[in-house]
Amino acid sequence: MILIIIKQEVDCCNFWTFTAWCNSHLRKAGTQIENIEEDFRDGLKLMLLLEVISGERLAKPERGKMRVHKISNVNKALNFIASKGVKLVSIGAEEIVDGNAKMTLGMIWTIILRFAIQDISVEETSAKEGLLLWCQRKTAPYKNVNIQNFHISWKDGLGFCALIHRHRPELIDYGKLRKDDPMTNLNTAFDVAEKYLDIPKMLDAEDIVGTARPDEKAIMTYVSSFYHAFSGAQKAETAANRICKVLAVNQENEQLMEDYEKLASDLLEWIRRTIPWLENRVPENTMQAMQQKLEDFRDYRRLHKPPKVQEKCQLEINFNTLQTKLRLSNRPAFMPSEGKMVSDISNAWGSLEGAEKGYEEWLLNEIRRLERLDHLAEKFRQKAAIHEAWTNGKEEMLQRKDYETASLSDIKALLKKHEAFESDLAAHQDRVEQIAAIAQELNELEYYDSPSVNARCQQICDQWDSLGVLTQKRSEALQRTEKLLETIDQLYLEFAKRAAPFNNWMEGAMEDLQDTFIVHTIEEIQGLSTAHEQFKATLPEADKERQAILGIHNEIAKIVQTYHVNMAGTNPYTTINPQEINAKWDKVRQLVPQRDQALIEEHARQQNNERLRRQFANQANVIGPWIQTKMEEIGRISIEMHGTLEDQLTHLRQYEKSIVNYKPKIDQLEGDHQLIQEALIFDNKHTNYTMEHIRVGWEQLLTTIARTINEIENQILTRDAKGISQEQMNEFRASFNHFDRKRTGMMDAEDFRACLISMGYNMGEAEFARIMSIVDPNRLGLITFQAFIDFMSRETADTDTADQVMASFKVLAGDKNYILADELRRELPPDQAEYCIARMTPYTGPDAVPGALDYMSFSTALYGESDL
Numbered sequence: 001m002i003l004i005i006i007k008q009e010v011d012c013c014n015f016w017t018f019t020a021w022c023n024s025h026l027r028k029a030g031t032q033i034e035n036i037e038e039d040f041r042d043g044l045k046l047m048l049l050l051e052v053i054s055g056e057r058l059a060k061p062e063r064g065k066m067r068v069h070k071i072s073n074v075n076k077a078l079n080f081i082a083s084k085g086v087k088l089v090s091i092g093a094e095e096i097v098d099g100n101a102k103m104t105l106g107m108i109w110t111i112i113l114r115f116a117i118q119d120i121s122v123e124e125t126s127a128k129e130g131l132l133l134w135c136q137r138k139t140a141p142y143k144n145v146n147i148q149n150f151h152i153s154w155k156d157g158l159g160f161c162a163l164i165h166r167h168r169p170e171l172i173d174y175g176k177l178r179k180d181d182p183m184t185n186l187n188t189a190f191d192v193a194e195k196y197l198d199i200p201k202m203l204d205a206e207d208i209v210g211t212a213r214p215d216e217k218a219i220m221t222y223v224s225s226f227y228h229a230f231s232g233a234q235k236a237e238t239a240a241n242r243i244c245k246v247l248a249v250n251q252e253n254e255q256l257m258e259d260y261e262k263l264a265s266d267l268l269e270w271i272r273r274t275i276p277w278l279e280n281r282v283p284e285n286t287m288q289a290m291q292q293k294l295e296d297f298r299d300y301r302r303l304h305k306p307p308k309v310q311e312k313c314q315l316e317i318n319f320n321t322l323q324t325k326l327r328l329s330n331r332p333a334f335m336p337s338e339g340k341m342v343s344d345i346s347n348a349w350g351s352l353e354g355a356e357k358g359y360e361e362w363l364l365n366e367i368r369r370l371e372r373l374d375h376l377a378e379k380f381r382q383k384a385a386i387h388e389a390w391t392n393g394k395e396e397m398l399q400r401k402d403y404e405t406a407s408l409s410d411i412k413a414l415l416k417k418h419e420a421f422e423s424d425l426a427a428h429q430d431r432v433e434q435i436a437a438i439a440q441e442l443n444e445l446e447y448y449d450s451p452s453v454n455a456r457c458q459q460i461c462d463q464w465d466s467l468g469v470l471t472q473k474r475s476e477a478l479q480r481t482e483k484l485l486e487t488i489d490q491l492y493l494e495f496a497k498r499a500a501p502f503n504n505w506m507e508g509a510m511e512d513l514q515d516t517f518i519v520h521t522i523e524e525i526q527g528l529s530t531a532h533e534q535f536k537a538t539l540p541e542a543d544k545e546r547q548a549i550l551g552i553h554n555e556i557a558k559i560v561q562t563y564h565v566n567m568a569g570t571n572p573y574t575t576i577n578p579q580e581i582n583a584k585w586d587k588v589r590q591l592v593p594q595r596d597q598a599l600i601e602e603h604a605r606q607q608n609n610e611r612l613r614r615q616f617a618n619q620a621n622v623i624g625p626w627i628q629t630k631m632e633e634i635g636r637i638s639i640e641m642h643g644t645l646e647d648q649l650t651h652l653r654q655y656e657k658s659i660v661n662y663k664p665k666i667d668q669l670e671g672d673h674q675l676i677q678e679a680l681i682f683d684n685k686h687t688n689y690t691m692e693h694i695r696v697g698w699e700q701l702l703t704t705i706a707r708t709i710n711e712i713e714n715q716i717l718t719r720d721a722k723g724i725s726q727e728q729m730n731e732f733r734a735s736f737n738h739f740d741r742k743r744t745g746m747m748d749a750e751d752f753r754a755c756l757i758s759m760g761y762n763m764g765e766a767e768f769a770r771i772m773s774i775v776d777p778n779r780l781g782l783i784t785f786q787a788f789i790d791f792m793s794r795e796t797a798d799t800d801t802a803d804q805v806m807a808s809f810k811v812l813a814g815d816k817n818y819i820l821a822d823e824l825r826r827e828l829p830p831d832q833a834e835y836c837i838a839r840m841t842p843y844t845g846p847d848a849v850p851g852a853l854d855y856m857s858f859s860t861a862l863y864g865e866s867d868l
Contacts, residue, residue, distance in 0.1 A: 017218035018108045020202040021116075024225065025052045036108065037099045043073025046096075050080055053115045070097045078107075086114050109217055116224040131220065134227060135159065138166045144179045150219040155208055157185025163223075164192055167230045171196055182209050199225045239811035240827040246805050247832045249329045250862055256322045257334055263315050264340040270308060271348045274300075278355035281362055285448035287370045294363050298674065301695070312349060313703050316342055317710045320786075324714040327790055328721040331862075333777070357692065364682060371680070373447045375518050380438045384456055386511060387431050391463055394421075398470035413492065413572035415478040418471075420496035420573050425471060427504045432464050495552040496573035502545055503576050506584040509535070513591035520682065522606045529599050536592060546585055553578045609681050616672045617686035623669060624689040627697040630659060634704050635745065644726050645719060649712045656705045666698055714786055722793035732792055735759065736785050746782040802859050809855035818843035818852035 015036055023032040026045065029052050033039035040046045042065075047058045059076050062069035074093035082088060088110065095103035117127055125133050132147065139145040142162040147153045154160065156179050165174040171192050177185055186205035193199040202222040208214045284290045319342050322334050336342075398421075402414065439457035443450050512535070519525045553571075571577070634655075643651075673691040676684075719729055739755040740747050747755065752775070753768060763771070775787040812827045813819040819840075824833040836858065843852035 015105070016204065017202040017215070017221055018105060018112075020200045021112060021221050021225070022049055022108065024200045024202075025049055028052050037101045037104055040074075040104060040107075041097050041099055042070045043075075043077055043093075043096070046077045047073060047080075050077055050111070053111070054080075054084075056080075067097060081107075081110065081114065084114055086110055112217075112221050112224070116228065117220060128220065131224060131227060135163065135223060138163055142166075142174070150216045150223065151213045154219055154223075155214060156182040157187075157189055157205070157208075160189030160193070160226075161185055163226050163230075164189060164197070168196065193226070197226075197229050199229055239808035242808040243805060243812070243836075244828060244832055246862060247828075247835060249325075250331075251832075251835065253322065253326060253329070253331060253334075256318065256325070257336075260315065260318055260322060260334070261337060261340060263311060263318070264336060264345060267308065267311055267315060267345060268340065268348055271352050274304075275352055275355050278352070278359040280359075283366050283446075284370075287367065287374065290363065290367050290370055294367065294677070297360065297363060298677075302670070309699055309702075312345060313706050315345060317706060320710055320714060321717075324717050324786070328717060353696075360692070367680065368682065369445055371518065373442065373445055375516060376438050376442055376445070377447060377449070377453070378516055380435065380442065380453060380457075382511065382514070383431055383435050383438070384460060386507065387428065387435060387460060390428060390507075391460075391467065394467055395463070395470060397421075398467065398474050410572070411478065416493040417496065417573035418474055418478050420493070420500050422471060422475065423497065424500045424504065425467065427501065432460065435460055491552060491555055492571045492573045495549065495571060496576070498545070498549050498552065499574055499576040499581060502542075502549055503581065503584065505542070506581070506588055509588050510584065510591060513588070513595045517602070519602065519606065520609075522603070522610060525599065525603050525606050529603065532595060532599060539588075539592075543585075546581060549581060550578050609679055612672070612676050612679055612681060613684045613686055616669070616676055617684055617689075619665070619669045619672060620687045620689035620691075620694060623665060623694055624687075624697065626662070627694070627701050630701055631697075631704060634701075634708055645712055645716045645729060649709065649716065652705065652709045652712060656709065659701060659705060666694065669694060711784075711786055715789060718786070718789050718793060724789070724793055729789075732789055733785070736788050746784055747788070748783075749776075749781055752783045752788075802862065805862060806856055806859040809859060813855065817845055817847060817856070818849070819855045820849075820851055821853065824853075 019033060019036045022036065026032050026049055029048055031045065031048070033045055044061055047061050050056075051058055058080050061073045061076065071093045074096045078088060078091065078093060088107075091103050091107055091110070096107060113127070117131060128150075132150070135147045139147050139159055139162040142158070142165075144156075145158050145162045147159055158177060158179060161172050161174060161177055165172045172188065177188070183205050186203075186208060190201045190203065190205065194201050199222075202225070203214075203218060284293065319334075319336075326332065326334055402410075436457060439453050442453050447453065517528060519528065670691070715729070718724070719726075724732075735755055735758070736747065739751040739758075741751060742748075749772060752772075756763065756768075756771070771791065775783045775791050809819055810816075812823055814823075821833075821837050824836050827833075828836065836855075837853065839861075840853040840855060840858045842848075843854040845852075
């Protein structure tokens with residue numbers, strides 16, 4: 001109801017404006033008034049004015065000339081105004097009959113408000129505010145026009161000209177108007193409105209320009225005439241606004257779909273390019289090359305993969321947001337191109353991580369293999385060199401025919417020497433077997449230089465076989481000759497027999513002392529140190545044996561000197577001499593402290609490795625449980641959230657920030673892990689956490705908090721779009737949590753059925769199956785909270801439908817079954833008009849004309865086949 005109280009300022013209303021307004025309606029009935037104070041006193045023209053502007057018949061007027069007849073007619077008019085919801089205060093029939101100007105003008109202003117202004121409605125605002133908003137919208141594109149009120153905003157006349165030009169641009173050349181010439185502008189607008197729009201002059205240009213603050217009611221009265229004159233255009237604008245709104249939503253959704261497709265394609269392409277690199281298992285021949293591969297892999301983990309993890313997370317968030325917007329705008333769900341579903345991305349990502357894990361394991365195994373190969377190859381070369389040095393000249397010695405011309409003593413000497421050689425040959429059998437075993441292991445480990453190793457090993461084996469055959473032949477020859485020769489030098493023989501094994505022991509000792517070693521733990525190096533100490537404990541006994549052997553040689557020299565034996569000066573039974581024994585003994589004594597130093601250095605290296613293990617374990621044993629705890633806390637937060645959704649979102653973002661602030665500790669652990677790998681440490685007994693566990697847990701933690709925040713954002717979108725109050729949202733959450741008995745953040749089908757029954761749903765199996773197809777389209781048997789909210793708000797949603805859009809197009813088309821491109825370009829913004837023209841099919845109905853477009857099928861297509 002409109003409450004009208006006449007105040008003193010009504011006396012200042014523009015008589016001419018109200019008179020002109022009344023005459024604009026009375027002339028439809030073939031009459032008019034000259035004096036607004038006098039011509040309404042008998043009530044007859046007042047009743048006629050109300051009949052014209054309302055389109056209704058009033059009670060039959062009194063035709064008498066008496067005061068009582070006039071009061072009766074005016075009361076009939078006032079009663080009719082009151083019946084339209086207007087409560088008149090301080091206005092009586094007597095004041096009108098008596099010609100009270102203030103009351104008469106107040107009554108006319110009341111009629112203008114009720115019948116010309118009250119019904120104006122623009123975007124949920126009405127009356128004065130609606131009229132002002134309409135003026136602002138219509139004049140917004142025009143420069144130098146800023147409508148903020150109904151007085152000074154109209155003084156320069158540009159506002160009136162802009163309204164006319166907006167609806168009838170052919171009537172005014174707006175570009176020639178000047179803001180500094182208000183008289184011309186006002187008179188132009190008033191003349192054009194009277195001549196072409198049938199709007200009489202209600203204002204005087206001189207009064208408006210010469211008044212500091214033009215009369216607001218006069219301006220409103222005159223502007224309302226423009227509004228009603230252009231009401232048909234207003235309907236078209238409303239229809240255009242509805243179409244623009246629908247098209248804007250559709251364009252935004254299409255852009256989101258294109259963005260999703262591009263991001264998915266880029267991510268899948270990166271995965272497709274990366275997996276073959278991770279699956280490449282072609283080994284390198286050198287440790288340096290494999291170390292470079294490991295460093296490249298670290299760069300991939302540290303630099304290349306983290307941005308892709310963020311892209312994958314953002315892709316899932318964009319997909320969920322898009323689906324939510326499509327549901328809220330009553331559009332069909334978005335179905336990505338084949339192979340680009342979120343599940344396809346997840347499967348491809350799983351393949352990537354599987355290949356990544358396998359590649360890392362392969363790298364470490366290859367490094368271990370190459371380390372082992374280098375050790376074995378060096379050991380092979382050392383043993384082969386020692387053996388080849390020993391066999392050098394042995395074949396020539398065994399093939400000599402010196403026994404044919406030797407004396408008996410020489411023969412006996414040659415026989416004893418040969419026996420010593422056979423002993424030496426047997427002692428070297430172990431080394432030959434070791435060389436063959438090492439070569440076999442190198443072949444099994446696929447050593448890159450296996451052909452040269454095999455060739456050298458084969459040469460050693462062939463030579464060894466040849467030595468065996470030659471040794472047997474010479475032995476047989478000497479034994480045949482032994483029957484003829486009986487003299488033998490026992491001392492040389494004893495020297496040879498004792499010197500040979502002692503020499504072999506020294507060679508073995510030198511070989512062991514120079515042997516390279518590889519260990520991975522302190523226990524292993526301690527074992528080597530213990531064995532070395534045991535070896536050093538045997539040195540005194542070995543020195544005694546050396547002294548004894550040298551004593552034999554000294555005794556031989558003494559006998560030769562004593563008995564003047566004609567000797568060549570060398571032992572005929574062996575090539576070993578005291579100088580060689582002393583030289584090798586000195587070499588052994590020299591190698592012992594070198595071995596001590598090597599063991600000490602290795603022990604220090606293993607202690608440093610143990611420190612690195614403990615340093616990594618101390619941090620990993622804290623970070624691993626921390627990540628698990630945060631995952632559990634996020635799970636509880638997503639189920640037991642309190643406060644408004646905005647409070648929950650703020651809390652989650654603060655929680656996310658605290659998690660991100662933990663990143664430096666992860667980076668510090670990565671640094672310790674790199675030190676461990678650079679030290680070639682492959683196991684750690686102090687922790688069950690590996691860097692891979694920490695990385696996967698960290699990535700899952702970041703993804704989980706991002707998904708939880710996205711769910712709350714989608715709930716806010718749903719709440720705002722569906723008009724759900726906070727209390728309703730809390731009730732939905734309480735019901736959901738109550739029936740989420742497993743506390744997983746999702747309800748199974750039976751829990752969901754029980755929840756619906758508790759909320760008053762009475763449904764059979766077919767109805768429940770229909771509801772399940774809505775809330776669980778993927779048929780997983782689980783209902784998320786977001787799906788639950790969508791279902792609860794679906795029935796009451798206030799969304800645009802295909803029928804509404806179709807009706808809007810029909811308004812723009814002037815009730816035709818088709819629409820023309822020019823009509824679209826005139827009523828819609830350029831980009832949206834071209835959007836429609838590009839997608840509308842030609843109209844083929846019986847009333848089709850050239851260029852006709854089918855807006856009906858286009859409206860249906862906007863909402864998918866479900867609206868058909």
